[in-house]
Amino acid sequence: MNIRNIAIIAHVDHGKTTLVDRILQATKVFRDNQETGELIMDNNDLERERGITIFSKNAAVEYNGVKINVIDTPGHADFGGEVERVLKMADGVILLVDAFEGPMPQTRFVLQKALHLNLKPIVVINKVDKPNCRPDEVHDAVFELFFNLDATEEQLNFPTYYGSGKNGWFNDSLTPTEDILPLMDGILKYVPSPVVTEGNLQLQITSLDYSSFLGRIAIGKVTRGTIKENMPISLMQTDGSIKKSRVRELYVFEGMGKKKVSEVVAGDLCAVVGLEDFNIGDTIADFENPEALPVISVDEPTMNMMFSINNSPFFGKDGKFVTSRHLRDRLMKETEKNLALRVVDTDSADSFLVYGRGILHLGVLIETMRREGYELTVGQPQVIVKEINGVKSEPYETLVVDVPQEYASKVIDLVTRRKGEMHVMETKGEMQHLEFEIPSRGLIGMRTQMLTQTAGEAVMAHRFLDYKPWKGPIPGRNNGVLIVKEAGTTTGYSLDKLQDRGFFFVDPGEEVYKGMIIGENNKPGDLVVNPNEGKKLTNMRASGSDAATSIAPKTLMTLEECMEYIQFDECIEVTPNFIRMRKTILDEEERKRQQKRLSAEAV
Structure with a gap:
């Protein structure tokens, strides 16, 4: 049969979507004068903004009279559910590996799934034009990975191609060629035609x-x-x-x-x-003699979040869909195509517990919903705790960090404080390669701290490992927050006077409400402040006292950063135009009473 079905799998940012671009261009899918742009398959706004693939997609090309169905898959561990199901459509996989980074956690995860389904692998070592690249060492590391994953004799005998997706060439040696046709020939040669058995549909x-x-x-x-x-x-x-x-x-x-x-x-x-x-x-x-195929199994979710209707004082000002019925229908619709997502009803008709693979997985869902016009409130992400053989267990992840050597000690200190254990430490060129085993809880909120400690140089990746015994309490955010005392509009005069208390998430002239979080305190413990006070005006003027206020610009936080920042008694109000953090209980006296109740119960 003149058909080849091939999936492209790799760790995030190793160049899958760029390779698909090159295949589409090499097989003349577009006219020569047609403007195609980059990352053709990433047609979703969110994918283009973030530079990642979120949904797997299909394309079909014809080469030498053979039809090749190409499936582009996401590289992020949080979207592993997408990869697991689409591999069922493929007969072979192109495993793409970065010539400098080598096999990463997600490479291992997707390769394990592909080998388990007995798919024929072709290894492509990409980005050999990068400085410090080490294609031969990476080839050995890939072979070792195959061996560790119990690949068969035939799978271990994989063909390898080298090249640069960006420069548009791939070859079975390190000699650059004009185009990617050697790889296309390799697909026809090594990927088997679909195996077809006799029988009914x-x-x-x-x-x-x-x-x-x-x-x-x-x-x-x-x-x-x-x-x-x-x-x-x-x-x-x-x-x-x-x-x-x-x-x-x-x-x-x-x-x-x-x-x-x-x-x-x-x-x-x-x-x-x-x-x-x-x-x-x-x-x-x-129709007459139906026979079912085995059901697709997808790994369990590891994290959950509470999704509720927006019950802040600004309810309904911004979004089109604001009721619990809208929210429930949208979440149920999402579970139809997002296999790794689960939605569970709670005791309250206005709240739903949503289970997912990680912060990015849930963050993309929330971001998509707010762009569609939904208003909602989301709580702090929680890991899913299970009881295994009578022992309280939590999910653990493998964390890989590549960082310049001078920052390695800071990274190790940060991860060990969050109950991580270091298993591997080796030098790759000028970078230090560190591997840890860490509870999933420890990863929440770590990315921002990690980038701060390493001047933005750390490259961090993680994937789910297994459930292991509970590690005990993990320190959360060190500092408290600044909370609004009364509803109103922030003034430059007030914010200027409060600057020595901390930094702000709002600018002068923004509408705020009681219980909203508008900044971070310099010290532990929350502080209730009034940012709405205006300057008392008199007709007396003194030189110098009316100098213009100089306020530091507000700190902008993305949705994922907010999700990692909030604590158990806080939540995020998400509307099409605003992301605001707030206390779950807006009234200060009510919060104090709740705190007393919790303290009494703990005793």
């Missing part, structure tokens, strides 16, 4: 698409039989029930888009229109 839904014109679209690989337009089928759901349905339209991938066809044979990827109430993992099977 089987197609597992591994991805979803949505069109306002066609509705929900199911995407998957036809593993057996042939699927045709207007054909009656059985939809076998993950809970064991079977629904009878009919295929309305069929599409295959072509270039960056889809092409309508009348039938798709086994081995190809296709999009099916006309099915209702399907989920990822369901099987489209024969």
